[in-house]
Amino acid sequence: NAGVTQTPKFRVLKTGQSMTLLCAQDMNHEYMYWYRQDPGMGLRLIHYSVGEGTTAKGEVPDGYNVSRLKKQNFLLGLESAAPSQTSVYFCAAGLGLGTEAFFGQGTRLTVV
Amino acid sequence: DQQVKQNSPSLSVQEGRISILNCDYTNSMFDYFLWYKKYPAEGPTFLISISSIKDKNEDGRFTVFLNKSAKHLSLHIVPSQPGDSAVYFCAASAPGAGSYQLTFGKGTKLSVIP
Numbered sequence: 001n002a003g004v005t006q007t008p009k010f011r012v013l014k015t016g017q018s019m020t021l022l023c024a025q026d027m028n029h030e031y032m033y034w035y036r037q038d039p040g041m042g043l044r045l046i047h048y049s050v051g052e053g054t055t056a057k058g059e060v061p062d063g064y065n066v067s068r069l070k071k072q073n074f075l076l077g078l079e080s081a082a083p084s085q086t087s088v089y090f091c092a093a094g095l096g097l098g099t100e101a102f103f104g105q106g107t108r109l110t111v112v
Numbered sequence: 113d114q115q116v117k118q119n120s121p122s123l124s125v126q127e128g129r130i131s132i133l134n135c136d137y138t139n140s141m142f143d144y145f146l147w148y149k150k151y152p153a154e155g156p157t158f159l160i161s162i163s164s165i166k167d168k169n170e171d172g173r174f175t176v177f178l179n180k181s182a183k184h185l186s187l188h189i190v191p192s193q194p195g196d197s198a199v200y201f202c203a204a205s206a207p208g209a210g211s212y213q214l215t216f217g218k219g220t221k222l223s224v225i226p
Contacts, residue, residue: 040218042219045213045214048213058213090155100146101158105153105155106153106155
């Protein structure tokens with residue numbers, strides 16, 4: 001009953017470094033999402049995918065790239081990390097059409 | 113421009129009493145609404161939802177009310193329990209318009225005092 005699993009849980013990056021956050025789901029859901037949560041800002045959608053091989057931009061996509069090569073995995077990449085990308089990142093998977101999504105436990109990223 | 117607004121950052125309620133969390137929205141295309149609960153260091157978990165064709169949905173101690181004309185929804189928790197202490201997020205979407213995005217409010221931190 002893993003649901004949605006995010007790797008890693010914590011990471012500290014130096015400005016300019018790159019990294020990839022991995023999200024894996026075992027619920028066979030078509031839709032997957034990446035959100036970031038900042039203090040006082042709620043959750044904001046970065047990118048999402050409506051199925052294997054598809055991706056689309058959300059509300060705050062700049063500085064991020066994503067890939068959905070396999071249905072169960074959704075990767076979020078930071079090519080050149082900036083301090084403004086310090087945040088908690090949540091991945092979610094769902095049935096789509098704006099219905100309930102199931103979230104992972106989050107990745108706390110600090111860019112120094 | 114924030115499309116989903118939770119104007120109360122925090123709320124304190126005595127155990128056993130009713131908790132009422134409010135949410136307002138501005139986008140008239142929204143037709144599906146959800147509440148999520150989030151504990152520290154965990155991901156949000158789905159609590160309850162309501163479609164715009166309804167004005168009330170109930171699940172145990174949790175009831176969501178929707179007032180479309182006022183673009184307002186509320187979550188009622190009765191009776192409140194200490195384990196309900198968490199941050200509650202209101203979210204909205206427009207599946208009828210083909211939108212796959214959930215737009216979240218900033219959250220309300222509920223503290224239930226024993």
